[in-house]
Amino acid sequence: MASELITKYMREEHLPHIWCPGCGHGILMRDVAQAIKNLGIDQEKVCLVSGIGCASRAAGYMDFQTMHTTHGRAIAFATGVKMARPDLEVIVIAGDGDVAAIGGNHLIHAARRNIGITVIVFNNDIYGMTGGQYSPTTPTGEFGTTAPYGNIDRPFDIAVLAAAAGASYVAKGTAYHAPQTIKLIENGIKHKGFSLIDCAGICATYYGRKNKKGSAVDMMKFQRDNTITVEQAKTLPREQREGKFILGKLVENDFPEFSDEYQRIIDSLKEKKQ
């Protein structure tokens, strides 16, 4: 028993999913399904690739061509799929640890190449599946099972990192702002080059508990009350931007796309031969 959207785009026999009560990943996974539905893309033409972690379980739940691969390597596998079948819509779902720590190198080089895949980050600032270790996006001073006295690392801003590495579409969404996040994911998928949508999730079980953020409802309220738009972020002084969630598109441009450029070389060599 499920809505039309879920019946069509999810593998109902694997639901309910194993994510915790109030997990933001469930909301974000639905956002991805809704975005694909809104775009009217043929389900068989979508290849969803994931690595390892809570977020990466999405490839098991979602009913497309799917690959559940190794830790941090989803973008590498997705690159292979895109080069072999440039006609496919290749989408990566990854957690913050998967994409920015273990797979950090794949992320920056895929962005630099501007290969036409869409990376959707379910960013909950912690390693949930393995028990709450701090991740590359855990804010300084916050707690994890591996940071019992507070995290002394400075966090990555994955969206800014991807933009600096050359990604041609970068946006930020949140679990709370579902309608806006769906639209940003839609635009990311439509975009020709490398797209990344960094979505702030909710992990009440580990991140919330370790940092006394309350329940999933409390964390959703916090997101609602502490989100500013990209435009507001540009005008606000730095101290007022601290700790805020950002919502909206950061970057969009038309750098040449990698699989197109590769095809251009093939075509030019064929022409020479004739």
Added chain:
Amino acid sequence: MSKRLIVNPAWCKGCGICAEFCPKKVLMIVKEKVTVANPDDCIKCGMCEMRCPDYAIYLEEAHDEE
């Protein structure tokens, strides 16, 4: 076409997100499951469906019923 609110208690984990952010306070969590407490107040906005992490509540087109 009119819509109706459907609850799937088997998938509900009782997180309370739907009830908290329902603009009309239509929903309640009773014994860790969502309940449609005030169905007449529902404006069919669909925010519960959009934010339910477990797809346990949704709007469905109401087909002709006798």
